[in-house]
Amino acid sequence: MEALLAELREFLTKEFPAWSAKWPDGELWEAKLDWQRTMAEGRWSTATWPQEFGGRGLGTMEMLAIEDVVAQFGVPQIPGMIGVKNVAPTLMRFGTEEQRKSVARIANTDEFWCQGFSEPGAGSDLASLRTRAVIDGDEFVINGQKVWTSNGMYSTHMQLLARTDPDAPKHKGISAIVVPINTPGLEVRPIKQINGGAEFAEVFFTDVRVPVANLIGPLNEGWNVTMTTLGHERAGVAVFAGRLEQRIRNLIEDVTKQDSPVSPVISDQLAEHYVESRVLGMMGAQMLAKIADGVAPGSESSVIKMVWSELSQQVDTTIMQLSGVEGITGDDNDAKSGYLSARSATIAAGTSDIVKNIIGDRVLGLPRD
Amino acid sequence: MEALLAELREFLTKEFPAWSAKWPDGELWEAKLDWQRTMAEGRWSTATWPQEFGGRGLGTMEMLAIEDVVAQFGVPQIPGMIGVKNVAPTLMRFGTEEQRKSVARIANTDEFWCQGFSEPGAGSDLASLRTRAVIDGDEFVINGQKVWTSNGMYSTHMQLLARTDPDAPKHKGISAIVVPINTPGLEVRPIKQINGGAEFAEVFFTDVRVPVANLIGPLNEGWNVTMTTLGHERAGVAVFAGRLEQRIRNLIEDVTKQDSPVSPVISDQLAEHYVESRVLGMMGAQMLAKIADGVAPGSESSVIKMVWSELSQQVDTTIMQLSGVEGITGDDNDAKSGYLSARSATIAAGTSDIVKNIIGDRVLGLPRD
């Protein structure tokens, strides 16, 4: 592991300044794509992929260590994360030979993928999705609408979940299908969020036709095809836990450096956040240790997700409170935008209500409603 | 109103010291009964009853003013409150001529009534009660079990709710029946509570036979017969609101008199309680003003009940926190027993969950589950 991280440090020490010199404005889309290509050439963004696909065949623990080092260098996140982390593993596992050709193109940004899952009528209850794909000869004809599609505006391809058997039970009769974004009948519109950002899109399908060969995995098995690879993300919450703990440490350090002391009540509130984040960090560390021991994480990821989302939201509210008038006048714009953005913490990737249902139903075995 | 209250003050100024002289230990059961008789003779406990039943025919506002004065004098609560407040009004309204004879005996403690409502399987969901009363000739034969019967241990009679038509929908097919406690087959056992008290009882019915003439109101209409008079209690929550506000004022005054200052965090917590109790008090006062204007209170009583029960529980928890080590060693036994007793605030007379359901369903018109 140490040799690996030393290699990574050497790589970043060389490549990051070179990239920074080339792109004075690192926020440019082209700059970010260029950084992703650099990371892919070094086989660092794709380190968990098997070697035959251009990866290093590493495990979760190594990947987390890699991400830690990357975070320390303060380099940008790669923009094609969803393709690299979610889509490519699915294609490697379930894709046809033709489909697997996308894997290398995902790494080097020749292709940019999004996932078409949520719908206006299927948010928390994802499996109730209604976008239809009807087989007509050797083509799927797709009609419907997707929403909250991350990076929808920048994508070349979508991994679509559509209903192919309307008579089957809710979780059955769904298929995963490759849809090039430039297919006629497909329209992408950005969704503007309350913080002014627009990382998500709505996608409309009107008689969109793609070959039946674009099916990923078996027909009507799209739910399992997709959920299997979603599992890859699970370990990520442990990393989130550690990062939130660090964030709260940094916040407290900033507060202690202020000239005017904060109210004892806020001080206590910060200590409360600190206690919860320390405990969350311990849970995260123990979950990672389990993964390192080769034990599959169980209910921990749900608990960490629940605690993380509520605590991180509270912390942004506290920061806003600390900013006082500067928060509402925009003189402390970080507090303001952090506060607004944090409203999604208890909604995105499963609302807190849903996470509590999952713990109640699956972990505690309580009767379903 | 002023003349009325002057009369009451004169009455109490004379009678309360006389009673105190007669009963050095006012906690004795006999002493309490004696006080109830005194209050009944003065027509104060029964002030809202019509004059023909020995009352004064007063309205809710007058009664609340009377209760305020009574509370100022620090006299004991009358032990037969349930009979006077709940049972007697029901008998006056729905009872037969024979049954109405109990009204005067309830006032003067010759009879002591309890209400047999809750069952082990019917707590929050009271209407699902299963105690059966089957007509056999001119008698009801009663089998089943009641629980949480207030004053069950001291009663001579019970106003029983029993199912008389098992095939009718849940809220139908229930009848209200008079059951003398000494009827063969009826057994009363005290329920000891977590604070060591035993104001409640379980009551078991095994082939208990009472005349069909003991039916109160129409057969199978017991739900309406009972719920109508429960409405009499509604205004009471407004009084609770004012008392809680006063209690928090007193608590804060006590704290300010302490030698050592409390933590600023606790100080803020007390201020938080104060704010909530002041607002609760305003809601209570506005509800009373509405009643005084002859407007029937609507959703206010549910809101006040919800806020009151949660706030009063929090206040007892804060008192326990203020007591610290003295609370756990029993050196501050008031804090300890207050804390334990307060656990029932969010359970008794409808759990907080049920109150929130009622607001959601009946006030906001949300879909039922």
Next chain:
Amino acid sequence: MNISTTTSSERADFRASLRNFFEDISPESRVREVIASGSGLDETVWRGLATDLGVSGLLIPEEFGGQGMSMAEMAIALEEASRAIAVVPLLATSVLAPLAIQLAGDTAANAELLPVLADGSEIMTVAFLDGAGVGTVARDENGWSIYGSKTAVLNANVANRLLVIATTPTGTGLFLVDAKASGVVVTPQNSLDLTRPTSLVTFEGAAATRIGAEYSEASQVLNAFGRIAVSAEMLGMSEKLMEVSVEYAKTRVQFGKPIGAFQAIKHRCSEMFAHVESMRAAVEAASLVDPSDKAVLHEQALVVKAYSARFAPWIAEATIQVHGGIGFTWEHCAHLYLRRVKTDEILFGDALACRFQLQQLLGLSA
């Protein structure tokens, strides 16, 4: 102040006419247009409030062209205007400005300034919050001059004149400054609230007219009215958000039933209702306090603000939670309310600050 109070049934009629007014001419689509225009002022609504409904003059005595009403009526106007998140300087120009002037007890100033406020012909605002680390001082240099800066000045971008609370050599004073005067710079801020732009106003020896004499006690009373006013705003917005949430909970179906049938959502809505009813009781009680009873006014204003500033933001946040993803979009109304509620939360002291003052009143704080 010469004020009279209407009956509760008159107030109900007043509320109904305001509700109709805003629904007609200030629907959400219109609010979004005005926001997008960047003007920070809906002229049509503002004219209507002044001329058709007499709202601008509510708190101004009849002798100066106003209605001579109390906070009980103004609270209703604030509730309804905020319910509609109308883009008008109601709080600054029709509540704070006339009260600030009248509290100074300066006959000449009343006669000059109140009539143009009453008929809505002039927009004024009150600058009361010192800029970060900078006080605002008034110096008597052959006539008064103001130095320093004020932050979060409501609607300063559309105001003709500013009422500035500044430190004098002997205490505190209220000063009138022309917004276009030399030495006055109004810099719009990146305000959280999109319906009520704030500005940083800097003064570099701006010429000012003093109104009345020592103003420190008046300033405290103004703060109390301010607390009641923003609480009324938060009440109006909270009620609207509760209704929007309940409506959504009735219609949005997930897992085969309307989400309002799930207790997590139902109980959240019930808690919203309880908080709205509580705020309503508190705002009503506080707005009916006799303003001459300053101690009671001060205490009630702190109580209602401490309550509203704690729970109105919770309601706005819970509205987004009830709506899920859609509540997080720019197109949904929730964030427009959240932004304005959070601003009201901070103005005149947040819940913690109000509780701290209450601790002092209660003898809890050293």
Next chain:
Amino acid sequence: MNISTTTSSERADFRASLRNFFEDISPESRVREVIASGSGLDETVWRGLATDLGVSGLLIPEEFGGQGMSMAEMAIALEEASRAIAVVPLLATSVLAPLAIQLAGDTAANAELLPVLADGSEIMTVAFLDGAGVGTVARDENGWSIYGSKTAVLNANVANRLLVIATTPTGTGLFLVDAKASGVVVTPQNSLDLTRPTSLVTFEGAAATRIGAEYSEASQVLNAFGRIAVSAEMLGMSEKLMEVSVEYAKTRVQFGKPIGAFQAIKHRCSEMFAHVESMRAAVEAASLVDPSDKAVLHEQALVVKAYSARFAPWIAEATIQVHGGIGFTWEHCAHLYLRRVKTDEILFGDALACRFQLQQLLGLSA
């Protein structure tokens, strides 16, 4: 201290044998008998812990007849004993007493006292909390004498000897006092916790033996261990209460379905689970800290106690709420746990007090 730590699989085995032990000989019915007897001690359980399971000697080095284990193992014993709300002086006699003695670094005292603790032949307790308004001082009067009083002394009614932390002319010292000595009065208190009676102990010149030298730093370390120990107890009880609540929620039917199907109940249970898992992570981490790293031990102990003291009482209260009326009865187990949890909450500082100390470590407090 010469300690070794077992592997996690060995600890799992240890936990399983303890769970069996308590389920066999200390079911709730037995606990209630012992409570009713007023003895404050279940002799059978105590003997079993000492002789069959070696729990009394866990924290005592092998050379003194103990097991030479760490807090990691003792935390498991505390969890399991508290899960069973067993009426034994485990915390006082097998955790605090041996640690208090060893932290004094007094070879003779170790040799005299540790063996009788290891084999459970003697019950000792540590008196560390001063009585209200009364300090405890030790005076050297041809041998040491103790004056003053200690409150909340755990299991003092069954202890042979007391370890008393008292103020000396030069600092702080640890003293051994015979419970039957002249000048010692043990007065049982009306304790909230029915499974672990506390007493007020007053000293009027009681003869004492000093153990070791200056004890102020040792006293801090003892507090840290105390915080970890009571957190382990709260974890064991919380886990049990969560299981009891979940079980009830699965079987109790209201409105036509098991109450666990209602989100209000389901989510309460899920939150219990989240807090139990959090406490478990925190207790495990704290109990595995190397005790020689005092700064880390101090911080982790404060964190775990601040967390447990905040959420374990919530779980106990929520258990009553989930059960409704039945949870409020003497016959239901909930109050027995609530009483013991609330006691653990207070011992070694409540959540607020621990957070206050953390603020100081973090530089947040002046």
